[in-house]
Amino acid sequence: MVKLNNNLLKLETEDIFMNVGEKVSEYKKENPGVNLLNLGVGDVSLPIVPTVIKEMEKAVLELGNGKTFKGYGAYYGHDFLREKIVEEEYNSLNITKDEIYISIGTKTDTTNILELFDKKAKMCLFNPSYPIYRDGGIISGREIEYLELYEEDNFIPRIPKGKYDLIYICSPSNPLGIALPKNELKKWIEYAIANDSIILYDNVYESFITSDDVPHSIYEIDGAKRVAIEFRSFSKRASFTGIRCSYYVIPNELHLKGLDSKSININELWKKRTIAKFNGADYIVQKGAWATYLEQAKPEIRANINYYLENAKYIKEALESLSFKVFGGENAPFLWVKTRNNMSSWAYFDFLLNELNIVVIPGCIFGKKGDKYIRISALATREVTVESMERIKEYYEKEL
Ligand SMILES: Cc1ncc(COP(=O)(O)O)c(C=O)c1O
Structure with missing residues (x-):
């Protein structure tokens, strides 16, 4: 029998982010109707800008023409x-x-x-x-x-x-x-x-x-x-x-x-x-x-990037006002945030999911030194970003 590349068996899961996905799906199944806010995903929330879409439409038509x-x-x-x-x-x-x-x-x-x-x-x-x-x-x-x-x-x-x-x-x-x-x-x-x-x-x-x-x-x-x-x-x-x-x-x-x-x-x-x-x-x-490099596209793309950077700024200011320790967010759409009360990444992930219905990524997914941190993405919509921070503020302001 042909032998396997056994290195593949050393991979932890098909995709480590699936652990988060599974927990979130389970929670949704057990709590239907809950408004979960997702600040975990690393995917974008804004669509491709109009100038780029127009050029891709033209490219589709070129492929349907024998001459082009x-x-x-x-x-x-x-x-x-x-x-x-x-x-x-x-x-x-x-x-x-x-x-x-x-x-x-x-x-x-x-x-x-x-x-x-x-x-x-x-x-x-x-x-x-x-x-x-x-x-x-x-x-x-x-x-x-x-x-x-x-x-x-x-x-x-x-x-x-x-x-x-x-x-x-x-x-x-x-x-x-x-x-x-x-x-x-x-x-x-x-x-x-x-x-x-x-x-x-x-x-x-x-x-x-x-x-x-x-x-x-x-x-x-x-x-x-x-x-x-x-x-x-x-x-x-x-x-x-x-x-x-x-x-x-x-x-x-x-x-x-x-x-x-x-x-x-x-x-x-x-x-x-x-x-x-x-x-x-x-x-x-x-x-x-x-x-994306056309003069008309540049401001459209810049507006999207600024939107995410403004999300990041909003998150950073909201969390810092509650005495969270926050890193990043000025040159990237991610914030690296220390958990509260020395909690492990997963414990804090569970707390945010169960108590505040907010999804983040536990820092330990990125390596052992990531434990006791969470990663928050600024790539969600403004609505999700603002509402998440409102929920966190409401919870911690009682504590302060
Ligand atoms: C650091 C880093 N590198 C690479 C990628 C993957 O990029 P691409 O969509 O081009 O495969 C990502 C996506 O999240 C990323 O965060």
Whole structure:
């Protein structure tokens, strides 16, 4: 009999967020008619903006016309989108179209990229961190080590003494809602250069950055092109969670040692891998992604991002007025909140669900160091956000 990839059995559940989902479904079944407010989901609540929808409609019609029909061919993405990304996102950073890969989601991209590296390459994850990196490492049978993050450091990671080969950095961070300023990221680039490491830089929340000291791309830091791969997505920026479009940058300067210690250009190699395994992202969706950069679309998209950032501000102010300890929310649509009375994440999750009918994500889902915290999403509608805070205020104001 064919043997299984037993690494798959090491995955905790099909999707750890399902634990939350199951608890919520059970609660709903037992308490029909209750108005549950969901601040847990990481999905967006606002639709795709009108300018983008119009361009996607046009793209649909193009595919129905023999003269404009498009089929296979754009393995790394259509030139119109890659060129637009270079112009709009990497202007002045000297990134070229050939270094951009268009894909179907950063979840897929940040785990697929592991195919590039030898199985023995030691992977380093922050604890807490976005759990998909861990699952990708587990499936591919890798050794994973964790670097703990501490509240007293405001969850800014400490540069490790030991040597790690692959380091995932998510900034702005899900779940922490914080973003690393340039001086902190610079330390990681220096570390990677000194240790021959690769930084896998998950920058899907880039469009939420508001602080001047937070770089919009890791390539703003000298030397980063030699050691970092950057990932970005249209999911949260443009409500593409349901239609899937992402991109990542593999700079030409990035080289690894191959057979006989020969220096290999990773970008060229990944092109071969991409042709072998991927037939390109959907044309209609790429047209939509391209349209997000049209002058008419920009203010529409900015309004959506501001809406979520205003939600975040509202949540932060409401909770801080009740003496909660709150992190994040200024450069990302997430808030990382300390539970009350030293309660565990799950106990506090249960309390909020049962007493206030509010759903959040228990912090321990993102790693042991996430216990005694919850993650609150600012991606819900304003109504749900405001009503949730009203319920929390009403409960705690009695206590104060
Ligand atoms: C940090 C982080 N990376 C990646 C993703 C997945 O992005 P995509 O929808 O492009 O797969 C998410 C989605 O929640 C995320 O929070």
